[in-house]
Amino acid sequence: MAYTREKPRVAPPREELQARIPGWGVDLDPADRPSYPKERFEDTGAHWDFPERQPQLYPREKSTEHKFMTPVFGTAQPLRGMSGAIRRFAYTYSEGQTAHWLLLLAGDRVDVLESRVEAVLKGRPDNVIAETGVLSELKNHAYRTRFGQHRADLKHQPIDLVLWAAPYAAIVGGLYFAARTMRRMA
16 A cells, blocks of 8 residues: 555565566575665654545645545645646646646646736736846846857857747737737627
8 A cells, every 4th residue: 555654565476576587586685785784674763554644625636646645745836727727637647648747737838827817917917028137137237248258158148039039929919910800800
């Protein structure tokens, strides 16, 4: 059983492995191990048979690989909105499937979009210019330190501007075409 202090028996019996795999078990004798005599198995001091379970105040996502929720789990960022629905759906897939991880990534991107829309609706939009640190280039001679120093980041500086501005340009373009289409329909 998972989450107990005893190690679960997940491997086949020793005799079966020795019969099936040539050379399996050559280091079973502790004297033949490179770590001998330093390898020791000491009592861990665990005083419980099963850890005390954290109270679950609302439904949490659980990996399909587990029978039940882990005894301790995070509660700092509860799932909400469309991003939460995407993340919950991701946990219907096994962690070994690409769809699981791609859906989690998509949920993160949707969460960023939801947070930005929420900030605008609350009247506190993100200040993308100040958050990038571009304004600090004009203060304290930061711009001059970039040249004549053979800095590696100078080579990718022009592409950084494109990568930073491209999503905002795409949003503005999309809004422009949407407004133009709506104006033609009216």
